[in-house]
Amino acid sequence: MKLKLKNVFLVYFLVSLSGLLYALLQLGQPCDCSPHLRAAAEHLRRKDLKISQLQAELGRPPPAPAQPPEPEALPTIYVVTPTYARLVQKAELIRLSQTLSLVPRLHWVLVEDAEAPTPLVSGLLAASGLRFTHLVALTPKGQRLREGEPGWVRPRGVEQRNRALAWLRGKEAAAGGEREPPPVGARGVVYFADDDNTYSRELFEEMRGTRGVSVWPVGLVGGLRFEGPQVQGGQVVGFHTAWEPDRPFPLDMAGFAVSLSLLRSRPGAQFDPTAPRGHLESSLLSHLIDPKDLEPRASNCTRVLVWHTRTEKPKMKQEEQLQRQGRGSDPGIEV
Numbered sequence: 282m283k284l285k286l287k288n289v290f291l292v293y294f295l296v297s298l299s300g301l302l303y304a305l306l307q308l309g310q311p312c313d314c315s316p317h318l319r320a321a322a323e324h325l326r327r328k329d330l331k332i333s334q335l336q337a338e339l340g341r342p343p344p345a346p347a348q349p350p351e352p353e354a355l356p357t358i359y360v361v362t363p364t365y366a367r368l369v370q371k372a373e374l375i376r377l378s379q380t381l382s383l384v385p386r387l388h389w390v391l392v393e394d395a396e397a398p399t400p401l402v403s404g405l406l407a408a409s410g411l412r413f414t415h416l417v418a419l420t421p422k423g424q425r426l427r428e429g430e431p432g433w434v435r436p437r438g439v440e441q442r443n444r445a446l447a448w449l450r451g452k453e454a455a456a457g458g459e460r461e462p463p464p465v466g467a468r469g470v471v472y473f474a475d476d477d478n479t480y481s482r483e484l485f486e487e488m489r490g491t492r493g494v495s496v497w498p499v500g501l502v503g504g505l506r507f508e509g510p511q512v513q514g515g516q517v518v519g520f521h522t523a524w525e526p527d528r529p530f531p532l533d534m535a536g537f538a539v540s541l542s543l544l545r546s547r548p549g550a551q552f553d554p555t556a557p558r559g560h561l562e563s564s565l566l567s568h569l570i571d572p573k574d575l576e577p578r579a580s581n582c583t584r585v586l587v588w589h590t591r592t593e594k595p596k597m598k599q600e601e602q603l604q605r606q607g608r609g610s611d612p613g614i615e616v
């Protein structure tokens with residue numbers, strides 16, 4: 282009796298299966314519809330073809346796939362660059378702007394040593410594709426380098442960096458670009474990047490998480506292969522430098538970054554234009570942090586990701602000669 286019931290189920294199963302297989306085989310076979318329906322289907326198919334042809338003729342590119350939104354949590358890096366007019370200015374700024382283009386969530390704060398924005402810098406910023414703010418701050422006469430004076434006699438770019446600090450604190454108007462300072466409570470990092478150094482894009486990711494002041498080595502500076510903090514157990518315990526090691530912060534301008542909130546919480550902290558040679562960095566940092574609280578980056582300060590490179594001043598002997606003959610290079614062409 283049990284056996285028979287099992288057979289019944291087996292037969293029932295096989296019949297259902299073959300029914301299903303038959304139905305599946307029928308799918309995709311030309312249907313046995315009436316010629317009337319077939320004509321209608323053919324009509325629709327031709328209309329579809331026509332529509333897609335017309336769409337192709339319109340030549341509209343397909344909508345770009347949506348970019349993943351930048352995570353709001355990523356702090357913005359404010360790169361402060363003082364700059365002044367000279368033969369190599371455009372070359373330096375182009376090189377720097379194209380390095381900065383590789384870095385997400387970056388805002389370039391360019392400060393011209395000029396009375397008013399120059400067309401060269403304004404044009405370069407507009408074409409850079411970067412988020413930027415354009416500031417101007419003329420170096421006062423007394424602080425200006427005199428003709429023939431070596432660059433280390435007096436610190437350069439002080440007025441300009443302080444103008445950028447004032448803008449970041451909402452105390453100074455901008456000449457161009459994004460004029461509004463970062464909103465209150467915005468997460469950000471401030472880095473002072475001169476226009477002639479060489480920067481690895483990796484450096485910017487190292488500094489992005491800065492809570493107070495972060496530090497790292499700088500290559501080709503101070504007469505050494507590199508200068509930088511010495512780190513033990515993840516803490517800065519000293520500095521590798523050959524020159525005036527007793528300075529409170531024997532660091533190069535390119536060797537540290539400061540969190541925006543720390544800068545805003547100490548409104549008096551700025552660079553001192555009267556600071557003795559080599560003490561400019563200390564004049565800002567001593568208002569902000571204790572050396573032992575510096576945050577070492579770049580693998581505990583064992584990797585060099587920025588170089589204090591110097592561009593040679595171009596010689597213009599031939600140019601001057603031609604100019605005396607009234608045949609100088611076309612001054613209408615920007616170099």
Ligand SMILES: *[C@@H]1O[C@H](CO)[C@@H](O)[C@H](O)[C@H]1NC(C)=O
Nearest residue numbers: 512513514515516579580581
């Ligand atoms: C830095 O050094 C500390 C302590 O020795 C260690 O825990 C940490 O992993 C190091 N960090 C890096 C990025 O090498």
